[in-house]
């Protein structure tokens with residue numbers, strides 16, 4: 001039964017989205033809170049009547065009130081019930097392979113195959129049915145939508161679950177044939193390229209990445225975008241035995257480990273305690289609003305991660321004079337911890353000594369690509 005929405009609700013924004021919290025409290029699904037999840041593949045899941053399958057919901061500090069993130073289990077050899085939501089949903093395949101059918105009521109189904117590491121978007125209010133193509137293993141899909149944010153603009157969940165309106169031009173232009181094409185379209189965005197598609201078959205082999213070597217930003221990445229989406233998404237690949245320096249920004253960037261990796265993340269509010277999160281495939285962390293956070297790769301292989309970012313209406317990053325901290329000004333504890341973690345793996349740091357002495361140190365982008 002739905003909770004009543006007539007009673008007064010607590011509009012303290014630190015608690016996230018009050019109407020979403022009420023709705024979530026009515027759901028028969030395990031909810032995981034805190035700052036991070038070490039491995040979404042092993043999270044406790046149980047039957048969720050709302051989606052008709054085993055599931056788990058994440059309600060982490062950094063995306064409360066903005067995004068709903070949940071994991072669905074599609075049992076071996078089965079299909080889960082068709083579902084629609086008057087909000088777009090982004091799906092990353094954590095495990096398994098299968099089929100998706102997406103359609104508007106009374107219109108043809110558009111079908112495509114997905115596999116582990118596929119990434120796709122279900123447009124607003126289209127039915128989607130997911131089927132597991134394998135008879136021996138469950139499939140796991142990670143879904144992101146903006147239900148908590150939407151329920152702050154309209155407190156009635158039925159508006160999002162029982163809304164008949166569908167924009168047919170989203171899927172059925174070109175008879176729907178092109179919508180889930182695996183051919184991404186290159187688009188120039190300022191000095192960078194980004195790639196637009198509604199279906200990326202395997203993010204672990206996506207190689208259209210550019211190094212970025214500005215001070216402290218040792219990494220390379222690439223924009224992958226869903227046209228028409230409110231989310232912005234990208235890949236970041238952090239080379240082995242190195243780290244990015246700390247930075248901070250508005251809440252709502254979910255970061256998902258999509259490849260076997262070992263490392264850790266450090267997050268902290270200005271002047272507050274450190275939270276250390278282990279990093280591996282299946283890890284999810286969402287830095288809370290304006291907490292510093294940094295990613296350290298203490299493993300032998302590069303570390304590939306997917307970032308899914310909620311809209312940042314009203315945020316003004318340029319107002320923050322301390323948006324990032326040069327390596328040379330980081331707490332020395334972080335370097336020590338990094339070197340200790342490397343030693344556990346029989347490795348040593350590839351961080352240049354100059355990074356710790358020169359606050360304006362910049363990376364050689366070609367050297368990054370050599371890794």
Ligand SMILES: [Fe+2]
Nearest residue numbers: 247249253293
């Ligand atoms: Fe960040």
